[in-house]
Amino acid sequence: MAKELKDLTKSDENYSQWYNELVVKAGLAENSAVRGCMVIKPYGYAIWEKMQAALDRMFKDTGHQNAYFPLFIPKSFFSKEAHHVEGFAKECAVVTHYRLKNDPHGKGVVVDPDAKLEEELIVRPTSETIIWNTYKNWIQSYRDLPILCNQWANVVRWEMRTRLFLRTAEFLWQEGHTAHATREEAIEEAEKMIHVYQKFAEEWMSLPVVVGHKSPNERFAGAEDTLTIEALMQDGKALQSGTSHFLGQNFAKAFDVQYVNKEGKLEYVWATSWGVSTRLMGALIMAHSDNNGLVLPPKLAPIQVVMVPIYKGEDQLTEIRARFEAIAAQLREKGISVKIDDRDNVRSGFKFAEYELKGVPVRLAMGPRDMENGTIELARRDTLEKETVSQEGLVERIEGLMTEIQENIFKKALAFRESMITKVDTWEEFKRVLDEKGGFILAHWDGTVETEVAIKDATKATIRCIPVDAPDEEGVCVFSGKPSHRRVLFARSY
Amino acid sequence: MAKELKDLTKSDENYSQWYNELVVKAGLAENSAVRGCMVIKPYGYAIWEKMQAALDRMFKDTGHQNAYFPLFIPKSFFSKEAHHVEGFAKECAVVTHYRLKNDPHGKGVVVDPDAKLEEELIVRPTSETIIWNTYKNWIQSYRDLPILCNQWANVVRWEMRTRLFLRTAEFLWQEGHTAHATREEAIEEAEKMIHVYQKFAEEWMSLPVVVGHKSPNERFAGAEDTLTIEALMQDGKALQSGTSHFLGQNFAKAFDVQYVNKEGKLEYVWATSWGVSTRLMGALIMAHSDNNGLVLPPKLAPIQVVMVPIYKGEDQLTEIRARFEAIAAQLREKGISVKIDDRDNVRSGFKFAEYELKGVPVRLAMGPRDMENGTIELARRDTLEKETVSQEGLVERIEGLMTEIQENIFKKALAFRESMITKVDTWEEFKRVLDEKGGFILAHWDGTVETEVAIKDATKATIRCIPVDAPDEEGVCVFSGKPSHRRVLFARSY
Numbered sequence: 004m005a006k007e008l009k010d011l012t013k014s015d016e017n018y019s020q021w022y023n024e025l026v027v028k029a030g031l032a033e034n035s036a037v038r039g040c041m042v043i044k045p046y047g048y049a050i051w052e053k054m055q056a057a058l059d060r061m062f063k064d065t066g067h068q069n070a071y072f073p074l075f076i077p078k079s080f081f082s083k084e085a086h087h088v089e090g091f092a093k094e095c096a097v098v099t100h101y102r103l104k105n106d107p108h109g110k111g112v113v114v115d116p117d118a119k120l121e122e123e124l125i126v127r128p129t130s131e132t133i134i135w136n137t138y139k140n141w142i143q144s145y146r147d148l149p150i151l152c153n154q155w156a157n158v159v160r161w162e163m164r165t166r167l168f169l170r171t172a173e174f175l176w177q178e179g180h181t182a183h184a185t186r187e188e189a190i191e192e193a194e195k196m197i198h199v200y201q202k203f204a205e206e207w208m209s210l211p212v213v214v215g216h217k218s219p220n221e222r223f224a225g226a227e228d229t230l231t232i233e234a235l236m237q238d239g240k241a242l243q244s245g246t247s248h249f250l251g252q253n254f255a256k257a258f259d260v261q262y263v264n265k266e267g268k269l270e271y272v273w274a275t276s277w278g279v280s281t282r283l284m285g286a287l288i289m290a291h292s293d294n295n296g297l298v299l300p301p302k303l304a305p306i307q308v309v310m311v312p313i314y315k316g317e318d319q320l321t322e323i324r325a326r327f328e329a330i331a332a333q334l335r336e337k338g339i340s341v342k343i344d345d346r347d348n349v350r351s352g353f354k355f356a357e358y359e360l361k362g363v364p365v366r367l368a369m370g371p372r373d374m375e376n377g378t379i380e381l382a383r384r385d386t387l388e389k390e391t392v393s394q395e396g397l398v399e400r401i402e403g404l405m406t407e408i409q410e411n412i413f414k415k416a417l418a419f420r421e422s423m424i425t426k427v428d429t430w431e432e433f434k435r436v437l438d439e440k441g442g443f444i445l446a447h448w449d450g451t452v453e454t455e456v457a458i459k460d461a462t463k464a465t466i467r468c469i470p471v472d473a474p475d476e477e478g479v480c481v482f483s484g485k486p487s488h489r490r491v492l493f494a495r496s497y
Numbered sequence: 498m499a500k501e502l503k504d505l506t507k508s509d510e511n512y513s514q515w516y517n518e519l520v521v522k523a524g525l526a527e528n529s530a531v532r533g534c535m536v537i538k539p540y541g542y543a544i545w546e547k548m549q550a551a552l553d554r555m556f557k558d559t560g561h562q563n564a565y566f567p568l569f570i571p572k573s574f575f576s577k578e579a580h581h582v583e584g585f586a587k588e589c590a591v592v593t594h595y596r597l598k599n600d601p602h603g604k605g606v607v608v609d610p611d612a613k614l615e616e617e618l619i620v621r622p623t624s625e626t627i628i629w630n631t632y633k634n635w636i637q638s639y640r641d642l643p644i645l646c647n648q649w650a651n652v653v654r655w656e657m658r659t660r661l662f663l664r665t666a667e668f669l670w671q672e673g674h675t676a677h678a679t680r681e682e683a684i685e686e687a688e689k690m691i692h693v694y695q696k697f698a699e700e701w702m703s704l705p706v707v708v709g710h711k712s713p714n715e716r717f718a719g720a721e722d723t724l725t726i727e728a729l730m731q732d733g734k735a736l737q738s739g740t741s742h743f744l745g746q747n748f749a750k751a752f753d754v755q756y757v758n759k760e761g762k763l764e765y766v767w768a769t770s771w772g773v774s775t776r777l778m779g780a781l782i783m784a785h786s787d788n789n790g791l792v793l794p795p796k797l798a799p800i801q802v803v804m805v806p807i808y809k810g811e812d813q814l815t816e817i818r819a820r821f822e823a824i825a826a827q828l829r830e831k832g833i834s835v836k837i838d839d840r841d842n843v844r845s846g847f848k849f850a851e852y853e854l855k856g857v858p859v860r861l862a863m864g865p866r867d868m869e870n871g872t873i874e875l876a877r878r879d880t881l882e883k884e885t886v887s888q889e890g891l892v893e894r895i896e897g898l899m900t901e902i903q904e905n906i907f908k909k910a911l912a913f914r915e916s917m918i919t920k921v922d923t924w925e926e927f928k929r930v931l932d933e934k935g936g937f938i939l940a941h942w943d944g945t946v947e948t949e950v951a952i953k954d955a956t957k958a959t960i961r962c963i964p965v966d967a968p969d970e971e972g973v974c975v976f977s978g979k980p981s982h983r984r985v986l987f988a989r990s991y
Contacts, residue, residue, distance in 0.1 A: 035631065036574065037618065040567035042631050045646065048563050068539035069546060073531045074620075074651055074667050075590075078597070080530065082605050092597035096569075097608050098620065099593045101655040103572070103586035111576050121610055124531065126568075126592065126620070137536050147841070152539060157568055157651065161595040173568050348640070353978055477599065491681050 010096025011360070013294050018238040022289055028169045029360050031299050032285065039165040039172030039324035044362065047284065049305035050174065053181040054283060055155065055296050057207050057302070058177065061199050067151045067179060072133050074157075075124035084257040087131065090224020094161040096126040096172075112113040126159040131225060132275055134180045135254040142272055144263045149192070150182040158280075166287035168443040169497050176280030177468045182272045184264065186251075189273035190228075193249040197230040199231050200245035208283065209300040209413035210234050211420050212244060213443070213492060215468025220452045223276075227251035233467040233492065235420045239441025241494035244286050247277035285497070290416055290497060298385055300412050304312040308334060308401060309363045310343045311354045313370035320345060324370050326394075330367075333398045339405065359384060364408050365401055378488075385412050426490070433481050433493075437462055445473075449480035458482050458493070467492045505854070507788050512732040516783060520661045523791050523855050525778065528842045533659040533666030540855065541778065544801035548634060548777060549638045549649065551564065551701050551796070552671065555693050561645045562675060566627050568651075569618035574626040578751040581625065584718020588655040590620040590666075606835035621651040625770055629748040635677060637767055638757045643686075652774075653773045662779035663736075669772035673741075676766045678758065681744075683767035684722075687743040690771040691724040694739035702777065704728050704784050704908035705914050706738060707937070707986060710964025717770075720859040721745035726988065727961040730783040732933025734990035738780050741771035752982060773800065779991070784910050791856025792879055794906050795899040802828060802895060803857045804837045805848045807864035810956045814839060816910050817863050820888075824861075827892045833899065858902050859895055879906050891991040927975050927987075931956055937988050939967075941981035952976050952987070961986045 011028060014021040027033050031047030034040075043051065059069070075098060082088045102118035105111075127133065134152075141147060144306045165171050179196060183189040186272055197214055204210040212232035221253050223231040226248035255261070260462050261269045291298040310331065312323040324345055331341040342363075344354050351368065368380040379397060380385040382389040385408050392400065423442025427433045436444055448454060448466065459465050473489045480487050505522060508515040521527050528534075537545065543669055553563070569592060570753030576582045596612035597607075621627065628646075633640060653667050673690060677683040690793065698704040706726035716723040720742035728738045746765040749755070755763045785792040796800050804825065806817040818839055825835040836857075838848050845862065853862055864872040873891060876883040879902050886894065919937025921927045930938055942948060953959050967983045974981050 033568045033631075033634075035627070036571060037567045037569045037627070040569060040749070043565040045564045048565055052563060069542050070539045071537035071545075071669065073529045073534035073536065074653065075531045075534060077530060078606065078608075081597075088597070089607055092599075092606055095595065095597050096592045096618075097594040097597070098590045099608065100591040101589065103575075103582070103589050103619075105586075110588055112572065112582055114572075116591065123589075125597075133531070138529075139529075159568065175565065289845035314755055339527075373900065405758070 011294065011296065014237065014292075020371060021294075022285075023167065025288060025292060025296060029362070031288070032167045034167065035496060037172075039162055041167050041171050043175075043281070046305060048348065050299070050303050051281060051284060051480075052288070053303045053305070054203075054207070055177075056281065058203055059155075060198075061203060062153050062177075062179065065195060065199060067153045069154065070152045071154055071156070072130050072137060074127055075135045076127050076130070078123045078125055080136055081125050081428045083132060084253055086227045086253075087225035087257075091128045092161070095128060096159045096161055098124040098126065127156070128158055128160045129276075129278075130154065130156070130158075130178055131180065131250070131254050131274075132258070135258040135260060135274070138180075138182050138272070139220060139258050139260045142260055142262050145184050145265055147270065148182055148184045148262060149188065151179075151192075152181065153177055153179045166244040166285075168281055168288070169261075171281075174281045176278050178276060178278040181275045182255075182260070184262065184270075184273070185276070186273050189251075189275050190249050190394075193228070193230055193247045193275040193277065196275070197232060197245070199245040200232050200247065200277070200279060203279075204232055204283075204286075205232065205413065207302050208287050209409055209416060210244070210286060211413065211417040213468060213470050215470040215473070215492060217246075217468060218452075218455055218466045218491070220455050221466065225250060225253050227253070230471075231468050233443075233494075234286050234290060235423055235494070236286070236444060236497070237419065238289075239495075240442075241443065241496040242282075242286050242289070243467070243496065245277070249276060250274035250276060253329055291412055292362070295356075295387070296360030298412060299362035299364060300409050301364045302409055304362065304364050305340065306358075306361070306363050307339050307344045307405065308341045308365045308367060309358045310341065310367045311351050311358075312343075312345055312368070313351050313368055319371050320347075322374060323371075326369065326374065327367075330394070334401060337398065337402050339401065355382075365404055383408060385415075427479070427481060430481055434462060437464055437495065441495065443467070443492050445490040446481040446493055447476075447478035447489075448491045449483045449485035449487055451483075453481060454482050454485075462495075464493045464495050467494050467496060499729075503789065505790065508731065508786075515788075517661065519786060519790060525782070526661045527614050528661065531666075533656055535665050535667075536659050537669075539774070540799060544781070544793070544797050545775060545778060547797045547799070548697075548701070549671075552693075552697055554648075554772065555697060556647050556671075556673065559689060559693060561647045561675075564646045564651070565648055565649065565796075566624050566631060567622055568986055570621050570624070570627045572617045572619055574630055575619050577626060578719045578747055580747075581719035581751075585622045585654070589622060590653045590655055591888060592620065593619040619649070622652055622654045623772075624648065624650070624652075624672055625674065625744070625768075626752070628763075629752040629754060629768070632674075632676050632766070633752050633754045636754055636756050639678050639759055642676055642678045642756060642766065643682065645673075645686075646675065647671055647673045651980055662775055662782070665775075668775045670772050672772040673805075674772060675769045676749075676754070677769070678756065678764075678767070680767050683745075684743050687722070687724055687741045687769040687771065690769070691739070691741040692727060694771075695728050697773075698726055698728065698777075699907065701794065701796050702781050702784075703903055703910060704738070704780060705907065707962060707964050709964040709967070709986060711740075711962060712946075712949055712960045712985070714949050715960065717742045719744060719747050721747070724965075725962050727937075727988075728780050728784060729917055729937060729988070729991070730780070731913065732783075733917060735937065735990040735991075736776075736780050736783070737961070737990065738777060739771070739773040742769060744768035744770060747858075749784060755784050755848050770798060785906055786856070789850075789881070790854030792906060793856035793858060794903050795858045795904040796857065796903055798858050799834065800836045800852075800855070800857050801833050801899065802835045802859045803852045804835065804861045804863070805838075805845050805852075806839055807845050813865050814841075816868060817865075818865065820868065821861075824888070824891060828895060831892065831896050833895065833929070836932055850877075859898055877902060879909075921975060922972070924975055928956060931987075931989065935989065937961070937986050939984040940975040940987055941970075941972035941983075942985045943977045943979035943981055948977050948979075950972060958987045961988050961990060962982075
């Protein structure tokens with residue numbers, strides 16, 4: 004570990020390598036033996052569990068219930084919505100057989116050719132099709148609507164280039180799938196959920212996001228409108244962190260889901276879907292961490308306070324540990340998670356570095372001198388500030404710090420993000436800002452797919468979104484010179 | 498729904514059909530369009546979530562952490578432990594391709610033959626192999642041990658005959674996988690976890706279970722010892738409800754996982770694994786429910802108290818609803834979940850039947866007369882008793898009832914189970930009891946696989962377990978007449 008700590012690549016030397024190393028060294032995740040699939044290690048999973056718990060509470064508070072739908076989707080279902088299958092066909096894992104048998108020519112086992120499935124099954128890359136095929140039986144009349152379901156599940160998309168958390172063949176996520184009687188209600192739901200994601204990103208992840216609509220070209224396959232939250236990473240690249248789709252009647256028509264309205268007439272049902280995934284872990288790591296390791300907002304930190312005794316000999320340790328335990332008990336009563344690290348086989352300097360790597364928000368250290376003086380050393384991970392404080396009032400101080408650190412991390416990320424939004428009006432400026440500074444670019448766009456694609460081909464920048472709060476503003480497209488009525492948000496992205 | 502309620506098959510007419518109908522009609526689960534895979538509906542999933550939360554807390558309290566490992570297992574890994582592959586090969590879903598493409602001969606999509614995987618992937622039926630391949634990199638010295646991980650996940654076993662919750666191709670479960678320095682510590686862990694399951698079954702599910710060892714023939718594929726909890730259903734058949742395996746060094750040897758012990762010597766690591774699944778839902782339903790529907794122990798009931806207003810006209814409803822809401826607020830403060838059902842399109846009798854079907858532990862009904870008298874009608878689901886009680890002290894009374902009902906359901910199940918354990922000493926008696934009464938049979942067995950198989954072939958009864966608390970007792974095998982030193986537990990089972 005000591006070696007590992009020192010070896011963390013500097014983020015300004017190689018951001019991508021810094022990220023990969025940090026994920027592994029902080030014990031968050033690692034690559035598995037299966038191409039593109041990751042192992043989420045206990046420390047990483049503990050953060051994901053906190054994300055899940057907070058999101059799940061927010062979903063339930065907005066009237067949603069959890070359910071569970073099959074992992075497998077019959078190939079024929081998958082093909083029913085034309086845009087949908089087009090969007091996902093190239094990245095599907097396909098189950099074709101259901102049995103192994105002993106290899107007649109040698110040792111080991113082979114796939115049993117006699118056990119071929121009549122219809123191949125797709126491992127779900129997303130569940131609209133299997134869910135709408137199910138909803139068909141749940142919905143007869145307007146009284147059965149709305150249906151507000153969410154599912155926590157694993158999904159598989161056979162990505163060619165994968166990165167831990169950011170893009171993996173298998174990932175964990177939640178997918179909400181709702182059914183409504185009217186277009187307006189479905190649109191309202193899609194908007195409500197993107198704002199739930201925004202609230203979660205800002206209040207739990209300390210991550211400011213821009214809410215907006217995707218351009219038609221970047222919409223979810225099968226959606227009429229895709230709302231997104233876009234975050235900015237410290238290297239100036241954007242990261243799409245959650246999406247909420249208004250699906251119109253596309254899936255209802257593909258699966259023939261109609262209901263009898265109050266007037267006794269048959270109508271197709273309106274749909275939304277929305278999801279966030281373990282990709283949020285990548286956003287959390289990249290948005291806040293530094294060359295010493297992770298910086299975790301207290302609300303998502305598995306360990307919020309770590310205590311390290313500074314001692315010589317068993318007697319001193321016993322005394323300090325007792326004092327720590329008394330403080331820990333008080334902190335735990337306030338709902339603050341605490342770890343006392345009294346390992347005797349590593350030095351305290353090593354422990355300090357380890358908890359910095361792991362992003363523990365507050366570190367307390369206490370030695371014999373502190374015991375005499377009634378003091379304690381308190382270090383903040385977010386600012387790296389250290390000070391010696393009185394043990395008196397310590398619990399209240401730490402309780403306050405939890406909020407203060409949470410907000411400070413947000414403010415820092417927000418200040419960075421604001422400093423990285425540039426309004427540009429010419430194509431030369433567009434390219435220059437993108438190359439020299441990066442970040443978000445607010446520019447006029449003529450609204451055509453051709454221009455969008457041309458800009459992407461020329462610069463690798465895409466339209467991240469058309470912000471919901473973008474004011475009307477007359478201008479000309481930065482690329483084509485054609486008229487435009489509002490600025491959209493461009494960036495290079497993950 | 499009214500039709501559905503009346504149509505529930507009587508359990509004594511056709512137990513199996515009663516079960517299937519109950520699962521569907523109570524809104525717990527249904528078959529999906531994918532062979533053998535179920536949809537867990539919101540009401541069923543809400544019970545599963547409560548099970549998960551309680552178990553997860555118990556796992557964490559015993560020092561375990563959650564993690565997540567890949568859905569897919571390379572075929573070669575799967576084959577490394579000989580007994581393991583033998584046990585699971587016949588029921589594996591196999592991913593062979595990773596892309597679809599447009600069918601050149603017609604419409605729709607087909608599997609792209611050019612996108613064949615170099616090595617086929619097994620959809621995990623259980624994760625020992627991929628996890629031990631991972632642990633290899635986590636374990637170097639005794640300081641890295643123990644590893645105490647749990648995973649909440651979906652697994653797939655291609656079963657030919659499936660039944661909702663009891664046996665499905667895909668199911669949800671948790672699987673604990675621990676690594677230890679010594680044989681003794683691993684055995685202790687396996688025992689600790691089977692007792693965690695026992696405690697959960699008894700205290701949360703109100704389900705008495707027998708704890709014991711599986712006979713060698715019934716062990717998990719790759720285990721040296723399998724501990725089990727066995728429950729009895731109301732039709733007299735046993736249901737294996739959870740297992741905990743001492744895996745010896747089998748997987749450590751298969752994946753070459755060694756550690757340096759305190760003396761500096763290399764040793765193979767010792768392993769356990771343990772799991773419970775959505776099968777527990779089947780146990781919960783079959784153990785307690787009746788011809789009116791589910792009977793849920795309060796600790797697992799998504800709705801613990803339902804309130805039904807009895808009224809004529811909007812004014813009465815407004816008044817009653819206000820009173821209900823005041824009571825509901827007090828109950829919620831005590832952590833009791835409450836639903837007020839003021840639907841105006843169904844009669845209250847229909848509502849009563851619906852909440853009986855759904856197993857809501859306590860039902861409150863209030864009409865104008867009750868409003869005048871300060872009374873309320875209180876009905877218990879477990880006993881079907883109804884009484885008119887004072888509104889005064891109602892909250893305390895209901896709080897007490899939650900515990901009382903939880904215990905009463907357990908006591909009833911325990912009394913039934915005890916009445917269904919029969920000691921038999923002759924083969925004729927064995928067959929007679931099995932056919933006429935069913936339940937558990939305590940009988941002597943000579944300890945051989947031959948006898949075990951012969952008994953199963955003759956009667957369909959298997960050795961459910963060798964109970965951990967079975968006293969030493971000399972006797973002769975009920976089948977072979979050979980000497981035996983303790984009785985074992987036989988039953989027909991799910």
